Amino acid sequence: MTQVSRRSNAEQASDGADLSGKNALVTGANTGLGQETARVLALRGAHVTMACRNRTKALAAKQEIVDSAEGKISEAQLDFLELDLNSLAAVRKSAGEFKERQRPLHLLINNAGIMIPMERRTDDGFEAHMGINHLGHFLFTNLLLDSLLLAKGARVVIVSSSAMGMATLTPQLRDLNWASRKFNGFRSYGDSKLMNLMFSNEFNKRYAGEGIVANALHPGVIATELARDQSIPFMLLGIFMVPFMKTVSRGAATSVYVATSPDYERRGGLFFSDCREKKVLQKLAQDEDACAALWQRSCQMTGIADNRS
Ligand SMILES: NC(=O)c1ccc[n+]([C@@H]2O[C@H](COP(=O)([O-])OP(=O)(O)OC[C@H]3O[C@@H](n4cnc5c(N)ncnc54)[C@H](OP(=O)(O)O)[C@@H]3O)[C@@H](O)[C@H]2O)c1
Known part of the structure; x- marks a missing residue:
């Protein structure tokens, strides 16, 4: 492998990797960072499931990847899985559909996300950043455990953000759902991204011994569609x-x-961040009790049993 740095692109960062025989799943793979991640994992030989909420967009993205690959990626390497993280019922259905395909899952990339200025609720009544960015992925990942274990060596990669610096989470996990506070879009986005990191840390603690490691990351600041719902001054x-x-x-x-x-x-x-390990400044992410408490609260909110409590 060549030396990677903050200037490396995704192809350079995976130079020399051979993923043939491996299965990857990327959430939000129809655009932005997810599409590029899916493309490069497929280029390295993986079979990639593109887990997206919109079939038309996902199939167009798949075609774009195949067309631009000059024969290096086949159509059969890319599958579509419908996944709408806005609804826990839909997440359950998607996980069930993936499990029916009976593929060991070597790489799970929890990439999909929203960043919106207004207060919105998911189908289950959760504040949308927490519901989509954290809870949907929390449930999806837990429901895919069997597939990850089947890989006998799996990685979960969680796309967080340095925007967690704006988080308002407290050690007591007070008012996670923004029920009694004045809503702030950036802060609730930051909360959800800190939850991503806390989930990654707790997941790793629980499952590294069983052969599934989890890591989280900040991708940088990139002009994608992420800011599509932001104000005109923000866009400018x-x-x-x-x-x-x-x-x-x-x-x-x-x-x-x-x-x-x-x-x-x-x-x-x-x-x-920048293809390097980075020290995390957020104390809560290093607080094992807080990470465990967030896991338990997330189990309650998504309706799954905490099999380690
Ligand atoms: N861009 C940045 O500067 C930046 C910085 C730090 C962190 N990040 C993180 O990077 C990740 C990827 O973002 P991006 O920049 O590539 O943004 P993007 O271009 O807006 O892509 C986001 C993806 O998430 C999908 N998504 C949104 N809501 C969903 C839902 N309810 N169910 C399933 N999929 C859903 C979108 O699908 P649709 O196209 O159908 O909406 C899209 O595929 C996010 O987690 C974001 O927080 C980005």
Whole structure:
């Protein structure tokens, strides 16, 4: 493998990786970082399930990947799985459908996400950042445990964000659902991204011994569709910032690196940015009791049993 750096793109970050015979699943693979992550994992030989909420967009993205690959990626390498993280019932259905395909799952990339300024609720009544970015993925990952265990060496890669610096989470996990506080879109997005990291840490603690490691990452700042619901001034600022942002391929590099580097085959519970391990400043993410408490609360909210309590 060549040396990776903050300037590496996703292909450079996975140079030399051979994923033939491996199965990957990328959530939100129809656009942005997820599409590029799916493309490069397939380029390295993996079979990739593109788990997306919109079939038409997903199939168009699949076609784009195959058409641009000059024969290096076959249609059969890319599958579509309908996944709407806005509804726990839909998440259960998707996980069931994936399990019916009886594929061991070597790489699960929890990438899909939203960042919205307004208060919105999921079908189950959860604040949308928490519901989609954290709870939907929490449930999906837990329901796919059998498939991950079947791989006998699996990696879960969780796309978090340095926006967790804006989080308002308390050690007591007070008002996670923004029921009694004045809503703030950036702060609730930050909360959900800190939950991503806390979930990754707790998942790794629970399952690394059984051969599934979990790591979380910040991809950088990239001009994708993530800001599609933001205000016009925010968008204008974004346009001004484009020259300073990473390209999508460089943005997907850290996900691909963490998923393919031999260094992280068995090492988890880490946080990455720019294809490097980074120290996390958020105390809550290092607080084992808080991570365990978030896991338990997430079990209650998603209606699954905590099999370790
Ligand atoms: N871009 C950045 O600067 C940046 C920085 C830090 C972290 N991140 C993180 O990177 C990840 C990828 O974001 P991106 O920048 O690539 O944004 P993006 O271009 O907006 O892609 C987001 C993906 O998530 C999917 N998604 C949204 N809601 C969903 C739902 N309810 N169920 C299933 N899928 C859903 C979208 O599907 P549709 O197309 O159908 O809406 C899309 O495929 C996110 O977790 C984000 O928080 C991004």
